[in-house]
Amino acid sequence: MAPVTVAVFYNVLDALIFKSFLESYSVTCFLADDTFLSIHPMASQAIGGVKLNVHPDDFEKASALFQSFKEGKNEELLAEIPHCPECSSDSVLPLPPEPGIYYNEFRCFDCDHEWNDRNLHDLNPGHIE
Template sequence: MSTFVNIARFQYSSEAQIVKGKLQSEGIEVFLADQVLIDTDPLVSQAIGGVKLNVYADDEERARAILSEIDNYSLNDEGNRVVCPNCESSRVKVYTHIKDVRSFFAFLFSFLTFALPIHYKYDYHCENCEEKFSLNQPDAGRKLGKE
């Protein structure tokens, strides 16, 4: 009997479905855990560890190789890679946060009404130099998408 191996976790099931489709197109059988629970209430995603993408242990190496080919770094509104203004690396990921009053009240409203959050603030974090920046910064806008 084959065993399952967890190879990735995603905050939302839509992200997991995209990767699942790619792996299935390569002939790898994929199983998603906790997808229905998170689709029912997305606010519990971080509490339960997100949607888990599982494959058979026999397919693990091939599945991880395919995952490493998928570029999961951030793109700007024009579809170009976001480049760090400090080190010019394209290993940049986007993160949402609650830092101002408007974001806090939007989160509170969403939490109390079981609705999806309607207002986000975004920060970009460089995995190379750990710089945190926003696309609204003058330096960041000048260096976008040149790779």
Template sequence: MEETFITIAKFQYTTEAQIVKGRLEADGIEVFLRDNFTIDTDPLVSNAIGGVKLKVLAKDKDAAMEILQSIKAYSLDDNGNPIICPNCGKNRVQMFSTINNFKSFFAFIIGFVFGTLPFSTRYQYKCENCNTTFPIKD
């Protein structure tokens, strides 16, 4: 079991995964990336195949997760201050796209084809502490 690789994180693009891989390898943790070449060849399939999977040996999982949590980037406002969750008051907030079902995916494709992509894509924040989602304030 200890010689088995397990997935500890997923990234949309290889560059994000390579940065974390370098950090983990600098601490002596053996890392394997899966699906990185497929996504490098065609980045549009990233969501379809689940992104680049960052894998570590099962015996190194806890150490790798601790390092991953220490370098995880959370959302900042325009002044560089962390975004605070309105529900729990923590700053463990990340921005995500609301393209999560067929209707929103179809709207994304139509926007992409007609060149209105930036206007039709919606983003929200999600707190990792309490799972509250809230809109981006303009």
């Protein structure tokens, strides 16, 4: 099946930012004409910009994510804060991310319990804390 274009960008950096955003939602995608336009940025209008393409099965999900990306709702979508597994409180603080740590850590304000969601992520088996 031929890939479909979800979004067109006039500069390569914007396209790369959205590509990373989509990949954070496990949508496989690739850019077209990005190499040419990184060398000849002034040709963007002439060749119709950088195209971000996905598999046709992912088109709806990617289009919805593009809408929320344009409207700046990405943080809300990304930051789903769970309830405390010990006391079910919803007063939960996401701890600041550390370099090299690819899961989220939380602390409960009510019982001080700390936990992480690393078992929710498909981590590299070689990952060492």
